[in-house]
Amino acid sequence: MKIAVFVSGGGTNLQAIIDNTKTGILQDIEIVLVLSSSPDAYALTRAADNGIKSVVLRSADFADKAEWDQKVVEEVKASGAELVVLAGYLSLLGPKIVSEYSNRIINIHPALIPSFCGAGMYGIKPHRAALARGVKVSGATVHFVNENYDEGPILLQKSVDVLPDDTPEILQKRIMKECEWEILPKAIRLIADGKVEINNNIAYVRE
Numbered sequence: 001m002k003i004a005v006f007v008s009g010g011g012t013n014l015q016a017i018i019d020n021t022k023t024g025i026l027q028d029i030e031i032v033l034v035l036s037s038s039p040d041a042y043a044l045t046r047a048a049d050n051g052i053k054s055v056v057l058r059s060a061d062f063a064d065k066a067e068w069d070q071k072v073v074e075e076v077k078a079s080g081a082e083l084v085v086l087a088g089y090l091s092l093l094g095p096k097i098v099s100e101y102s103n104r105i106i107n108i109h110p111a112l113i114p115s116f117c118g119a120g121m122y123g124i125k126p127h128r129a130a131l132a133r134g135v136k137v138s139g140a141t142v143h144f145v146n147e148n149y150d151e152g153p154i155l156l157q158k159s160v161d162v163l164p165d166d167t168p169e170i171l172q173k174r175i176m177k178e179c180e181w182e183i184l185p186k187a188i189r190l191i192a193d194g195k196v197e198i199n200n201n202i203a204y205v206r207e
């Protein structure tokens with residue numbers, strides 16, 4: 001299966017996918033496109049280092065959001081990707097890409113949805129909010145993407161304990177390492193194997 005990976009920053013989740021295509025559970029998966037919302041994303045270097053085609057598309061560079069949305073659709077179509085993976089992608093997708101790739105876009109979120117999600121909850125912020133609320137577990141969620149932030153069907157979740165000495169940065173790192181880098185590749189595997197069904201906004205995994 002061919003996939004496109006959308007990024008905005010460091011790209012450690014992209015790296016986890018790349019590593020799995022080489023020696024892990026995704027050896028039959030091809031990353032045909034990395035699409036970044038920022039020209040400065042280190043994820044672009046990771047793509048280049050691994051010979052993966054990349055493109056930068058910023059909505060601010062287009063006459064309006066509809067034109068940008070159209071260009072995103074064109075890039076994904078031209079790449080031949082069957083699945084779009086949002087791996088630390090921080091822009092809200094346009095309605096055209098969301099409808100044309102309905103149930104074929106997934107996102108990794110660094111909290112246990114429906115906690116600490118929605119507009120403005122990205123990067124370090126969910127971890128700050130989790131510690132401020134005093135939760136005893138947190139984690140990550142892979143979900144399908146619809147037109148609202150973090151509201152599509154939940155596919156996979158993994159939790160970790162919150163520890164007494166955690167700072168947002170420490171918690172963020174533990175969740176990336178123990179949750180995100182594991183469940184995002186796993187979600188791609190399940191979809192590639194045709195093991196995921198969606199009914200009435202609920203995702204079911206058929207083993």
Ligand code: GAR
Nearest residue numbers: 009010011012013088109110122123
């Ligand atoms: C990850 O923690 C990801 O879960 C989060 O941004 C980080 C990107 O890291 N995504 C969101 O907050 C989306 N709402 P990375 O660029 O190193 O993969």
